[in-house]
Amino acid sequence: MTTYNFENFWEICSQPAFDALAFKTFYFQYENNKVYRSFCDLINCNPAEVTALKDIPYLPISFFKSNKVCCFESDNGSFFSSSTTTGGIPSKHYFRQLKDYQISFRKGFEYFFGAIEDFTVLALLPSYLERSHSSLIYMANDMIRKSQKTESGFYLNQWEKLKKTIIQLENSEQKTLLLGVSFALLDLVEQYSFDLKHTWVMETGGMKGRRKEITREALHSQLKKGFGVHKIFSEYGMTELMSQAYSISEGIFECPPWMRVAARENQDPFNLLPWGQSGGLNIIDLANRDSCAFIATEDLARVHSDKRFEVLGRLDPSEIRGCNLMAI
Secondary structure, eight states: OOOOOOSOOOGGHHHHHHHHHHHHHHHHHHHHHHHHHHHHHHHHEEEEEGSSSSGOOEEEEEEHHHHHHOOSSGGGGGEEEOOOOOOOOOOEESOOOOOHHHHHOOOHHHHHHHOGGEEEEEEHHHHHHHSOOHHHHHHHHEEEEEHTTTOHHHHHHHSHHHHHHHHHHHTTTTOOEEEEEEEHHHHHHHOOOOOSSEEEEEEEEOOOTOOOOOOHHHHHHHHHHHHSSSSSSSOOOOTTSSSSSSETTTTTEEOOTTEEEEEEEEETSSSOOOOEEEEEEEEETTOOOSSEEEEEEEEEEEEEEEEEEEEEEEEEGGGSSSOOOOOO
């Protein structure tokens, strides 16, 4: 009989292994996460009756704004926090150790793209650099350090320097990752045009109030033209998740082996939809060991399989049902 190590989510390599660890994680978090347990009890979820993944409840992501969603005394842990609009409440994701996050983003990137040491990493993330407790900045900084390339680094409104660095790396045929928030990448190609052959452009989404929101298709069209590339890569992540999904092209995201997705019906959030239909995006992230691994996001998505999805936009708050059932 196969045994599974509860600690090593990154060693998952099959559906049975994922299922086994998902159930162990659910029972552990029900017993140790007061917020998640209260939510499960309120919706009459009896752990003894949870016999399939579809039976596991997904915690509304908004709870990360109003509660300390963790499996330990939060005073003993650190946290990542989200950006907010004026007057908004940030989400906080508490953790006891950075190891889970480090392992997840390092092995996740390697799973899709290979060793980060092969890349020069140029990070264009101005809106994130301006605040503390950003999980994206932590990830980018780790990538920059591990790349061990002289040119790797953050570029904050250093347009001319960034352009010269990109051209220099192109001329030396150095494999390069340009990781940027959407509005900053658009700012760059409005000032300069490129014809890139050795640089991968990866957008992390979001206009952060700097520009009018546009569709991912329109964004990628402008970026492909400005950078002279055939495809734009995308990263899907958030404060409330320890893991990231990536899109190689065409806006279809794929999850690492320890992450799964499903679509839920907006009017009945406990009803999961068949593959190919669009609805609220539910995510299982088994790297979320010390918070909650089962998250009902506020993104509208079309889910193609348990590991592939595309983001269609944000859910209209007026259409969300069952996501604010209680205040703990």
